Amino acid sequence: MTGEKDTIVHIDNVTKRFGNVVAVDQLDMKIMAGEFVTFLGPSGCGKSTTLRMLGGFENPSEGRIVLDGVDVTSQPPNRRDVNMVFQDYALFPHMTVGQNVSFGLELKGKSRPEIERRMAELLDFLQLSGFRDRTPDQLSGGQRQRVALARALAPDPKLLLLDEPLGALDAKLRGQVQIELKDIQKRTGKTFFFVTHDQEEALTMSDRIVVMNAGRVEQSGTPEDLYFRPESRFVAEFIGETNLINGTVRGVEENAVVLDWNGLSVRGSGHGHRPAAGDNVTASLRLENVTCHNKKPANQNAVEGKVISKLFKGSRTSLDIRVGEREDSIIRAIWTLAMLPKLPMISSGLAGSRNV
Amino acid sequence: MTFWGALLQNGAYQAVANTLFKSQRRQFWILASLPLFWIFFANLGPIVEMFWIGFLDSYPPKVGHEPQFTLANWAAFFQDRVFIIPFFRTLAFSFIFTAITLLITYPVAYFLAKHVSRKNQLLFLLLLLIPFWVGEIVRTYAIMILLGNNGAVNLALKSLGLIDRPIPFMYTGFSLGVGIIYLTALYMLLPLYSALEKLPDNYLEAAADLGAGAWTRFRRITLPLSKEGIASGCTLVFLISTGYYATPVLLGGPRSTVFAETIAGFFHVAGD
Amino acid sequence: MTRNTRILMSVIYWAFIVYLFVPLALMVTMGFKDSKFIGFPIRSWTLDWYAAVIQDTQVLSVFGYSMTIAIATTILSLIIGTWVAVFLGPNQFRGKAIIFALACLPAVIPGIISAIALRIFARLIDIEPGMFAIILGHTVHNVPFVALVVMARLSTQPKSHIEAARDLGADSIVAFFRVTLPYLKPALIGAGIFCMLLSFDDFVRAFFLGGYQPTLPVLIFAKLRSGMSPEINAISTIVLIMTAILGLWAERSMRRLNKGS
Numbered sequence: 001m002t003g004e005k006d007t008i009v010h011i012d013n014v015t016k017r018f019g020n021v022v023a024v025d026q027l028d029m030k031i032m033a034g035e036f037v038t039f040l041g042p043s044g045c046g047k048s049t050t051l052r053m054l055g056g057f058e059n060p061s062e063g064r065i066v067l068d069g070v071d072v073t074s075q076p077p078n079r080r081d082v083n084m085v086f087q088d089y090a091l092f093p094h095m096t097v098g099q100n101v102s103f104g105l106e107l108k109g110k111s112r113p114e115i116e117r118r119m120a121e122l123l124d125f126l127q128l129s130g131f132r133d134r135t136p137d138q139l140s141g142g143q144r145q146r147v148a149l150a151r152a153l154a155p156d157p158k159l160l161l162l163d164e165p166l167g168a169l170d171a172k173l174r175g176q177v178q179i180e181l182k183d184i185q186k187r188t189g190k191t192f193f194f195v196t197h198d199q200e201e202a203l204t205m206s207d208r209i210v211v212m213n214a215g216r217v218e219q220s221g222t223p224e225d226l227y228f229r230p231e232s233r234f235v236a237e238f239i240g241e242t243n244l245i246n247g248t249v250r251g252v253e254e255n256a257v258v259l260d261w262n263g264l265s266v267r268g269s270g271h272g273h274r275p276a277a278g279d280n281v282t283a284s285l286r287l288e289n290v291t292c293h294n295k296k297p298a299n300q301n302a303v304e305g306k307v308i309s310k311l312f313k314g315s316r317t318s319l320d321i322r323v324g325e326r327e328d329s330i331i332r333a334i335w336t337l338a339m340l341p342k343l344p345m346i347s348s349g350l351a352g353s354r355n356v
Numbered sequence: 357m358t359f360w361g362a363l364l365q366n367g368a369y370q371a372v373a374n375t376l377f378k379s380q381r382r383q384f385w386i387l388a389s390l391p392l393f394w395i396f397f398a399n400l401g402p403i404v405e406m407f408w409i410g411f412l413d414s415y416p417p418k419v420g421h422e423p424q425f426t427l428a429n430w431a432a433f434f435q436d437r438v439f440i441i442p443f444f445r446t447l448a449f450s451f452i453f454t455a456i457t458l459l460i461t462y463p464v465a466y467f468l469a470k471h472v473s474r475k476n477q478l479l480f481l482l483l484l485l486i487p488f489w490v491g492e493i494v495r496t497y498a499i500m501i502l503l504g505n506n507g508a509v510n511l512a513l514k515s516l517g518l519i520d521r522p523i524p525f526m527y528t529g530f531s532l533g534v535g536i537i538y539l540t541a542l543y544m545l546l547p548l549y550s551a552l553e554k555l556p557d558n559y560l561e562a563a564a565d566l567g568a569g570a571w572t573r574f575r576r577i578t579l580p581l582s583k584e585g586i587a588s589g590c591t592l593v594f595l596i597s598t599g600y601y602a603t604p605v606l607l608g609g610p611r612s613t614v615f616a617e618t619i620a621g622f623f624h625v626a627g628d
Numbered sequence: 629m630t631r632n633t634r635i636l637m638s639v640i641y642w643a644f645i646v647y648l649f650v651p652l653a654l655m656v657t658m659g660f661k662d663s664k665f666i667g668f669p670i671r672s673w674t675l676d677w678y679a680a681v682i683q684d685t686q687v688l689s690v691f692g693y694s695m696t697i698a699i700a701t702t703i704l705s706l707i708i709g710t711w712v713a714v715f716l717g718p719n720q721f722r723g724k725a726i727i728f729a730l731a732c733l734p735a736v737i738p739g740i741i742s743a744i745a746l747r748i749f750a751r752l753i754d755i756e757p758g759m760f761a762i763i764l765g766h767t768v769h770n771v772p773f774v775a776l777v778v779m780a781r782l783s784t785q786p787k788s789h790i791e792a793a794r795d796l797g798a799d800s801i802v803a804f805f806r807v808t809l810p811y812l813k814p815a816l817i818g819a820g821i822f823c824m825l826l827s828f829d830d831f832v833r834a835f836f837l838g839g840y841q842p843t844l845p846v847l848i849f850a851k852l853r854s855g856m857s858p859e860i861n862a863i864s865t866i867v868l869i870m871t872a873i874l875g876l877w878a879e880r881s882m883r884r885l886n887k888g889s
Contacts, residue, residue, distance in 0.1 A: 497861075601740045
């Protein structure tokens with residue numbers, strides 16, 4: 001996180017309804033200056049509506065939006081110091097790259113030399129100097145994305161909104177652009193409000209991720225928090241791949257919770273939660289935390305199991321392992337090819353997090 | 357500062373814009389103002405006015421006489437043979453011409469959509485547009501040259517030895533039909549073509565595969581799926597063909613006087 | 629498709645092409661006939677009729693009159709038609725279907741009915757028969773075509789273009805002129821040429837709404853009523869060539885538009 005820890009945006013108890021549908025439900029959140037915050041969630045979860053309310057394209061049904069201390073709730077997009085990178089980039093097809101980037105500066109009433117200077121500076125910054133006189137249809141997807149970014153950065157907004165800007169890129173390019181984008185954010189020190197449904201994107205770039213579901217915030221925290229310490233079943237399932245274990249609490253120890261899962265004893269970290277014995281809880285066991293051995297090791301969490309199917313995925317193989325007696329006690333594990341064990345086998349692991 | 361930048365920063369402009377864009381509702385009505393005015397004033401106004409005059413006992417207004425509401429004009433219209441015969445004749449003519457146009461252009465559209473290469477389709481449509489761009493008068497005149505007693509058709513028939521004396525094509529229902537169809541064919545052809553062009557070949561192949569013969573395929577697949585094209589083509593041709601004035605005057609004869617000529621004649625007597 | 633039906637269809641197809649082009653070809657040919665008498669056969673050829681037309685001051689002034697009307701009509705139709713399209717395209721409101729139908733009404737009313745209704749209406753609003761009445765009549769007729777073409781183009785413009793302009797500081801007016809209007813340009817060129825042609829070629833409205841000064845189609849009509857002459861062929865041929873060129877140009881710009889950008 002760069003910059004000072006001032007609140008730049010306060011989403012103050014905002015609700016948005018479309019007819020009877022509640023798109024965003026009493027969202028209350030502060031965004032710090034210089035933060036790269038990502039709203040993550042499935043389509044229809046309210047993340048895009050939140051972004052559009054920040055941009056001024058939708059009016060909240062209730063609540064306020066405060067930008068740098070000023071209530072902008074009812075201000076139209078052209079009056080806000082907020083700029084946006086659109087999902088389809090929305091570059092103006094009849095203007096050159098240079099004209100696209102100057103557009104916002106021009107309308108702000110800047111003088112010609114100033115527009116020139118700032119435009120050249122941004123094109124240089126985003127390695128677009130050679131493309132100044134091209135039109136958008138003469139650019140590649142990655143170049144267009146950078147032009148859209150340059151255009152949105154040009155008026156020097158207090159908040160930059162990015163609406164799934166990597167969705168239109170192919171998988172290979174996406175990884176590279178993620179790094180670039182994070183780097184640009186660091187160098188400019190701008191506050192980025194990023195919206196995506198791609199959890200990998202969110203994990204790679206964000207200072208903070210806000211997971212939304214059905215108009216509400218499920219969890220907000222650093223990528224590590226969300227990955228290792230999900231607060232809800234939804235977050236555990238949505239971020240990364242995981243095994244969800246529904247069990248009954250047998251006992252609580254100092255650093256661990258012991259579960260009874262279909263007659264097997266499993267111990268895991270409670271991450272601060274201290275459920276009572278007899279509670280029904282769900283634990284999350286990350287795929288990569290399952291290790292396989294040919295002989296049962298002397299580990300408290302080791303259970304015997306049988307590989308019932310394997311799926312080759314190139315650099316790794318995913319295994320479905322049945323543990324214990326019951327048909328539905330199945331754990332999925334990720335294994336690198338070289339270590340592919342022989343059958344039968346024993347699996348062991350550590351349960352990650354839990355949820356009541 | 358650039359023009360648009362200066363405009364947006366200009367105080368007077370900002371004041372005006374603030375009033376204009378004060379609310380969504382106001383913006384909507386400002387945007388709606390000219391279209392609604394135009395639609396009600398220019399599109400609807402003349403038609404309503406014409407109907408209204410149909411109920412007045414005198415038009416144009418005479419000095420010292422307040423026009424009275426009456427149904428007499430409508431009664432006269434339905435009783436007077438001078439009006440009613442051309443009126444129904446126009447409807448009958450238009451109906452027949454529409455049917456003939458459909459029969460002629462359907463195979464043309466089908467052949468064009470299904471048996472002509474993509475490139476030639478575009479070329480054909482382009483060529484088709486040329487006579488279409490040329491106005492009513494010039495095209496009517498071209499038909500006069502074609503069908504006249506010394507016209508191309510008679511010359512061709514004579515030189516083939518089929519006739520001794522020219523056939524009097526002109527000033528009949530026939531010459532009128534040739535002219536009207538010449539003017540309206542495009543309005544039929546284009547909707548038919550776009551309907552047939554969208555029809556996937558594999559529907560017909562599937563039908564053939566299921567044992568349907570050529571006639572069954574046409575009746576059960578092609579015809580129902582081009583129904584919309586037929587409907588819009590026929591509506592257009594019917595409406596447009598009733599509206600011609602110069603063509604019936606120049607190509608039609610005394611026995612094929614259409615309503616347009618009657619109202620025009622009446623209008624020139626009474627209107628001015 | 630049996631072989632016979634296919635042959636039959638190709639015969640009809642080619643016959644149709646002949647039907648479309650032979651009359652116009654004959655008309656053009658007749659303009660070069662070295663005789664005052666219209667009809668076949670043609671024994672000797674001349675360019676005299678063209679020379680006469682080009683020197684005929686009446687024809688030239690009528691041509692200019694028609695052109696003035698066409699240009700004025702085109703400008704008015706483009707402004708009103710685009711406005712109607714921008715209003716009816718993106719906005720949703722109650723009764724939109726009815727308003728849309730009324731907006732398209734003049735395109736489907738038979739020409740003669742529309743002409744006479746407008747003649748009566750022009751008297752009501754105190755417009756003398758003549759140039760302004762014709763311009764009004766042609767504009768009423770053309771606006772639906774412009775509106776439809778512009779609406780079609782407008783529907784392909786991504787909503788995000790206008791949002792991006794708004795986001796970068798434009799109000800609705802500036803966003804329209806800087807982003808939407810340039811996007812509509814090909815549609816406006818196509819629709820504009822189409823308006824010129826409709827206006828220039830129109831007979832029935834010009835005939836009923838005109839005063840003493842005839843437009844070109846009205847002049848040809850008047851000349852035709854007093855007898856056919858190769859002079860008319862020469863005038864018609866010039867009109868034909870001009871309209872064909874304009875029409876092909878419009879067609880080209882519309883085709884580019886359909887390919888999209």
